[in-house]
Amino acid sequence: MKKRVVILGSTGSIGVNTLHVIDNLKDQFEVAGLITYSNHQILNEQVEKYKPAFACLISDDNKLQLTGTNTKFYHGRQAALDLCASGDYDILVSALVGFAGFEPTVAAIRAGKHIALANKETLIVGGHIIKDELAQNKVPLSPIDSEHSAILQCLTGEAHSSIETIILTASGGPFLHLDANEFGKITVERALNHPNWKMGRKITIDSATLMNKGLEVIEARWLFDVNPDQISVVVHPQSIIHSMVQFTDGSVKAQLGVPDMKIPIQYALTYPERSYAPYERVKFSALKSLTFFEPDLIKFPCLRIAFTAMKQAGNSPCVMNAANEVAVDLFLNEKIGFMDIPVIIEETMNRVPYHPFPGFLDVIEFDRVARQEALTIFEKLKSVVV
Numbered sequence: 001m002k003k004r005v006v007i008l009g010s011t012g013s014i015g016v017n018t019l020h021v022i023d024n025l026k027d028q029f030e031v032a033g034l035i036t037y038s039n040h041q042i043l044n045e046q047v048e049k050y051k052p053a054f055a056c057l058i059s060d061d062n063k064l065q066l067t068g069t070n071t072k073f074y075h076g077r078q079a080a081l082d083l084c085a086s087g088d089y090d091i092l093v094s095a096l097v098g099f100a101g102f103e104p105t106v107a108a109i110r111a112g113k114h115i116a117l118a119n120k121e122t123l124i125v126g127g128h129i130i131k132d133e134l135a136q137n138k139v140p141l142s143p144i145d146s147e148h149s150a151i152l153q154c155l156t157g158e159a160h161s162s163i164e165t166i167i168l169t170a171s172g173g174p175f176l177h178l179d180a181n182e183f184g185k186i187t188v189e190r191a192l193n194h195p196n197w198k199m200g201r202k203i204t205i206d207s208a209t210l211m212n213k214g215l216e217v218i219e220a221r222w223l224f225d226v227n228p229d230q231i232s233v234v235v236h237p238q239s240i241i242h243s244m245v246q247f248t249d250g251s252v253k254a255q256l257g258v259p260d261m262k263i264p265i266q267y268a269l270t271y272p273e274r275s276y277a278p279y280e281r282v283k284f285s286a287l288k289s290l291t292f293f294e295p296d297l298i299k300f301p302c303l304r305i306a307f308t309a310m311k312q313a314g315n316s317p318c319v320m321n322a323a324n325e326v327a328v329d330l331f332l333n334e335k336i337g338f339m340d341i342p343v344i345i346e347e348t349m350n351r352v353p354y355h356p357f358p359g360f361l362d363v364i365e366f367d368r369v370a371r372q373e374a375l376t377i378f379e380k381l382k383s384v385v386v
Contacts, residue, residue: 002027002028002029002030003028003029003030003090003091003269004029004030004031004032004088004089004090004091005018005022005029005030005031005032005089005090005091005092005093005269006032006033006034006035006083006084006087006089006091006092006093006108006113007019007031007033007034007035007093007095008035008080008084008092008093008094008095008096008101008104008105008108008119009035009036009037009093009094009095009096009097009101009118009119010034010035010036010042010043010046010095011036011037011039011042011043011046012036012095012096012097012200013198013199013200013261014093014095014118014144014261014265015034015036015093015095016042017261017262017265018093018095018265018269019031019046019050020262021262021265021266021269021277022269024266024277024278025266025269025270025275028269028270028275029091029269031050031052032052032053032054032087032088032089032090033052033053033054033055033056033083033087033089034046034047034050034052034054034055034056035055035056035058035080035083035084035096035104036056036057036058036096037057037058037059037096037097037100038057038058038059040057043055043057047069047071048069051069051070051071052071053070053071053072053087053088054071054072054073054074054083054087055071055072055073055074056073056074056075056076056079056080056083057073057074057075058075058076058077058079058080058100059075060075060076080104081103081104081107082107084104084105084107084108084111084113085107085108085110085111086111087111089113090113090114091113091114091115091116091269092104092105092108092113092114092115092116093116093118093144093265093268093269094108094115094116094117094118094119094122095118095119095144096119097119097200097202097203098119098121098202098321098325099121099125099321099322099325099367101119101121101122102119102121102122102125102126102363102364103364105117105119105122105130106122106126106129106130106133106360109130109133109134109137109139109141110133110137112137112138112139113139114139114140114141114142115134115139115140115141115142116141116142116144116265116268116269117141117142117143117144117145117268118144118145118265120145120215120216120219121215121321123218123219123222123223124215124218124219124317124318124320124321125317125318125321125322125363125367126318126358126360126363127218127219127221127222127317128222128357129359129360129363130222131222131225141223142267142268142269142271143219143223143264143268144261144264144265144268145216145219145264146242146243146257146259146261146263146264147168147169147216147220147242147243148216148219148220148223148243149242149255149263149264149267149268150241150242150243150244150254150255150264151166151168151220151223151224151243151245151255152223152271153255153267154243154244154245154253154254154255155224155245156272158245158247158253160225161248162247162248162249163224163226163230163245163247163248164230164246164247164248165230165231165232165245165246166220166224166226166230166231166232166243166244166245167232167233167234167243167244167245167246167252168213168216168217168220168231168232168233168234168243169233169234169235169236169239169241169242169243169244170210170213170233170234170235170236170295171194171195171196171197171207171235171236171237171239172210172235172236172237172293172295173194173195173207173208173209173210174190174191174193174194174195174208175191175208175299176235176237176293178299180298180299183299183338183339184337184338184339186208186337186338186339188331188332188334191204191205191208191331191338192204192205192208194207194208195237196237196238196239196259197239197259197261201332202325202328202329202332205328205331205332205341206302206324206328208338209300209302209338209341209342210295210300210302210303211302211303211305211306211324211328211341211345213233213295213303213306214302214303214305214306214307214309215306215321217231217233217303217306217307217310218306218309218310218317221310228307228310228311231310233295233303234292234293234294234295235292235293235294235295236290236291236292237291237293238287238289238290238291239259240256240257240258240259240282240287240290241254241255241256241290242254242255242256242257242264243255256282257282258279258280258281258282260279260280262277262279263277263279301342301346302324302341302342302345305320305342305345305346305349306320309349312354313356314354314355314356314357314358315352315354315355315358315362315363315366316349316354318358318363318366318367318370319348319349319352319366319369319370320345320348320349321367322348322366322367322368322370322371322374323344323345323348323349323370323371323373323374324341324345325371326344326370326371326374326375326378327340327341327342327344327345327374327378328341330344330378335378335382336378336381340381343377343381344374344377344378344381345374347377348370348373348374348377351373351377352366352369352370352373
């Protein structure tokens with residue numbers, strides 16, 4: 001029987017790529033539901049093509065207007081939570097951007113659904129909670145991020161005790177070789193011009209600051225149950241090696257492929273099996289070189305901040321994530337400079353009280369408090385500039 005897939009964040013880059021994957025695997029999967037935040041135009045087009053059982057627009061605008069379809073339409077955040085919790089489906093592709101994906105993903109786990117996780121913030125803000133929920137509900141989780149998909153593949157058949165170091169690769173983003181003195185002049189347009197990947201605006205800025213790699217570091221800690229000192233980052237500009245694992249005997253496994261998100265999405269859906277994919281292959285004879293660098297934590301302090309948050313644990317990653325989401329939004333709206341992003345994040349982490357073991361409701365509250373604090377810091381920054 002075909003597996004029924006619900007896509008949370010269907011109009012974003014991961015959601016659209018997931019639909020392309022399903023198009024190529026029509027004998028294995030079908031679209032059961034589509035949920036997005038506010039892009040009603042693309043959602044309407046998706047509903048018309050895939051005719052899912054339901055579609056939901058989280059923003060409460062009543063702009064789903066297709067007629068002549070049996071698709072049931074819903075609106076609002078609570079409707080999205082209810083659909084994730086009780087919808088007639090098998091797999092949730094959790095691809096909503098940011099903290100907004102946390103609650104619906106937890107709802108799907110509690111409903112016993114297989115999770116294909118692209119929303120890394122779910123593990124960032126409440127990794128210990130998610131691990132407990134997965135165990136209690138006996139729910140499988142497959143990572144979609146190319147780096148974590150790579151690690152999963154490298155660990156296949158290996159004993160957990162043989163892991164020495166998980167090595168996450170980073171492209172370095174558009175400013176890898178930019179002089180630090182030029183960072184104050186970085187514009188939104190330049191920051192959105194990623195050299196290798198086509199992604200949404202928020203994750204593209206995170207990649208430019210290397211915060212995305214920091215988030216992936218914390219995600220890896222929970223996905224693969226390793227200690228913070230077992231995770232490292234290496235800059236690999238070609239984005240051909242997606243990540244590596246070094247084992248206790250000195251051997252290293254690496255997973256390679258072209259930078260195409262459809263490949264890890266498909267693996268997350270079919271795991272542990274593989275299916276044919278009609279995507280581009282690596283042409284090794286055409287590769288001039290594969291290069292590697294240590295990340296520059298002076299130029300890219302967000303990566304340092306993320307390592308600190310991971311080691312502090314508790315509510316620190318949640319506070320960091322909330323402040324980052326606020327700061328990135330401010331930058332995208334040209335209200336702050338590129339280098340103000342880490343300033344707001346770090347200051348927010350210093351001001352929000354530490355909690356060593358936040359529960360589910362605590363996470364939601366700390367996210368709210370951190371956002372409020374980040375905006376307060378922004379107002380002070382603004383007044384200083386004026």
